[in-house]
Amino acid sequence: MTQPRAPGPVQVPPFSGMLGAAALPMVLAAPVIVAVFWVTGQARGALAALLGVVVSVVFFASGLYVMGRVVKAGPLSVLAGALAVYFGQVIFLGVVILSLSGAAWLDGTAFGLSVLAVALIWQLSQVLAFVRLRKPVYDDPAQDSVQEPAQEPAQEHSREPLT
Secondary structure (H helix, E strand, O other), rough: OOOOOOOEEEOOOOOHHHHHHHHHHHHHHHHHHHHHHHHHHHHHHHHHHHHHHHHHHHHHHHHEEEEEEEEOOHHHHHHHHHHHHHHHHHHHHHHHHHHHHOOOOOOOOHHHHHHHHHHHHHHHHHHHHHHHOOOOOOHHHHHHHHOOOOOOOOOOOOOOOOO
16 A cells, blocks of 8 residues: 655745845845945945945835745746846836936936945845755656556465475
């Protein structure tokens, strides 16, 4: 008699796992980034760095959040959703660049370098999280359907001593 197969490990959706894994490094890195620009650029540099960190985190987190929602749809919908998220992010960055391009109060170097630091930390965190998710790249036939093994006919073995 066969016993039912125990369910495998619960798979974490990749986008929510990557979002969660990127949040902790950003919480740790944001004060360091702002403090570095406070020391080098006074309050103006710190405020620009803080704005850069906030804009970057909103940019990356919103993309992952929306993709986590879209991924539950069919494959063509996921592709269309990914393109819409990308297009929305490009528009968001365009609006930010246009609105801040003429701001005399903004330290552009501190803003740009903080955005670059956040992008590097965020992307590295996402890659490490995705690698650690151990998402299977193929379907496990054992989990698709629980099948009982074929029953072999009972064979009688003689217990004659070997000579």
